[in-house]
Amino acid sequence: MYIYAVLFFLVACSHVTLGAKDCSTSATSETPGCLCLQEVVGGLKNPVAMLQPDDDAGRFFIVEQIGLIRVTDSSGRLLDQSFLNITSKVLTSDSPGDERGLLGAVLDPQFRQNGYFYVYYSTREGNGGGGHKSVLARLQASNDRNQADPGSERVVMEIAQPGDRNNGGQLLFGADGYLYVSVGDGGAGAHTAGNTSSLLGKILRINVTTADSGPPYNIPQDNPFVGQANARPEVFAYGFKNPWRCSVDKGDKEGVGRGRVFCGDVGNSSYEEISIISRGGNHGWPDREGHTCQDPSGCDDDHVPPIHVYSHDEGIAVIGGPVYRGCYIPSLRGKYLYADYTGKLFYLKEQQNGSWTNAALCVGDNSVCKTSSQQSWGAANYFILGFGQDVSGETYLLTTLNPSASQPLGKVFKIVDPKSPVSVAPALQLSALLLLITLLFLKDFI
Structure with missing residues (x-):
């Protein structure tokens, strides 16, 4: 009887895990407890x-600033062969905080069918005062979907950069x-970001084409400055300094x-901002x-106005995140997550009147995060560079x-709820399930 009870429990857990996309993702009024990092x-x-x-x-594709896109398999193992290597053309340096490099990437909404993806990177060529330019380009995966074809690159757009900072780099496909x-002002001077004749300091919106000839993109006719x-x-929106990470x-x-675009705009000397982008x-x-x-x-x-502002008494550079729409942390549903570069985590909760309230997100210590798959933030001084999401809406x-593009000291953590039974890795659940099923069938022969 015991083995049947355990089998029933594991089947239930695996059902919860595999059925995650079907869970309710409505916002809640709960206050998140302390969470853990896996x-x-x-x-x-x-x-x-x-x-x-x-x-x-x-699998996951992980973008490294140095000019690589790495691949992990379904078990989280980092493959030796990269998905894309454009280090020879990407401009960055070992200097901590150098904001040039491979700064963003996004998969085409039809990636499963066409294999297209887009990248945004700094390159050495350029006639701007900074001696480099930002390149938006389209590439395609090869027949082996774990490797891109570097020869498939088609440049979509180039933007001359006046300096080595405030280059932006977020790429997103909207609900439309x-x-x-997202393009930063590049340190270009007082009124570049507010000047709609420049692409600097803006959120751009384009309709990319999949053709190999003709214009690489068209202008949506409802863009606000058409004509x-x-x-x-x-230009879709303007007046940004460095909208580094958006969602x-x-x-x-x-x-x-659905469809709201959130951006964390890195400030200058005093304040950091989070905004919902307005057409x-x-x-x-x-x-x-x-x-x-x-x-x-x-x-x-x-x-x-931004939906939230914090001063440099609390941090030095905002790292915009997502609205959590996942299943495994119910208390986070509908809340906007963000961080500061220095390692602090926060969330914003939307009120009925449209305002947003701010709170720190607790990462538990070892008394809360007790298993090998649930780690506390610890004493190590991690710098936060961005957020990721999987197809189920779980957040990373x-x-x-060490914020140097050449140092292999980066890690990806999944945010998990220590109270959730599904915080155990699904692969482990399924392995145990298969083992018990095997034992169940073999017991009559023993």
């Missing part, structure tokens, strides 16, 4: 983005199917929130930093102990 993979060089194809393979590109003189039609809200099961909106920089006015002549009422932290 190490997924280490030995990375400044991981800045993490992608998971929706092809049932369970268009590609969103306006002295304005770039690619698209997947929405809850009723579709509430055609001026998000303030450089006239405003946070809620403070930098230029009284330019601080009018037309600026779109991209970190490093």
Whole structure:
């Protein structure tokens, strides 16, 4: 009887795990308790983005600033062969905090069928004052979907950069199917971000094509500056300093929130901002930093205010995250997660009046995180570089102990609930399940 009871329990657990996409993802009013971090993979060089194809393979693509996209298999093992290696053309350096490099990537919504993906990187060529440019390019996976074809690269857009910082780099496909590109102001001077004739300091929105000839992209006709003189039609929103990490809200099961674009805009000397991107909106920089006015002549009422601001007394650089729509941490559902570069974690909760309240996210110590798959944050000084999500909406932290693009000290952690029975790795559950099924069938022959 005992073996039947255990078998029933494991079948139930595996059903919960494998059926995660069917869970309710509506927002809750719960206050999150202390959570834990499960190490997924280490030995990375400044991981800045993490992608998971929706092809049932369970693998991840992890973007390293140095110019590599690495592959993990379904068990989290880092494969020796990279998915993409463009280190020969990517410009970065060993200097901690160098903001150039391979800064972003995104899979085409039809990646499973066409194998296309997009990257955003710094390269040595360029006529800007900074001596480099940012390149948005499309590539394609080879027949072996764990390896890209570097010869398939087609440049979509190039942006001359005036400096080595504030280069942005987030790539997202919105709910509307268009590609969103975050571009920092590059340190280009006082009014570049607020000037719609420049691509710097903007969120761009384009309709990429999969053709190998003709224009690599078209302009969506409802882009806000289409047809306006002295304005770039690619511009969707403006007034940003360095929108480093952004995300698209997947929405809850009723579709509430779906399609909202959140960005963490890294500040200058005083404040960090989180905004929901407004079509055609001026998000303030450089006239405003946070809620403070930098230029009284330019601080009018037309600026779109951020949903949250924090000062440099709390941190030094905001790392935008996702709205959590996963299944395994019910108390986080509907809350927006973000971090500071220095290792602090927070969340924002939306109120009925449309405002957002802020709270620190607790990472438990060893009294809370007691298993090998549930780690505390510990005393190590991790820098947070970004967030990742899997196809089920579970959330990951991209970190490093040393923010140098050549040092393999980066790790990816999954955020887990120590109270959840599904925090045990699904592979372990299924292995135990198969073992018990085998024993069950063999018991009559023993």
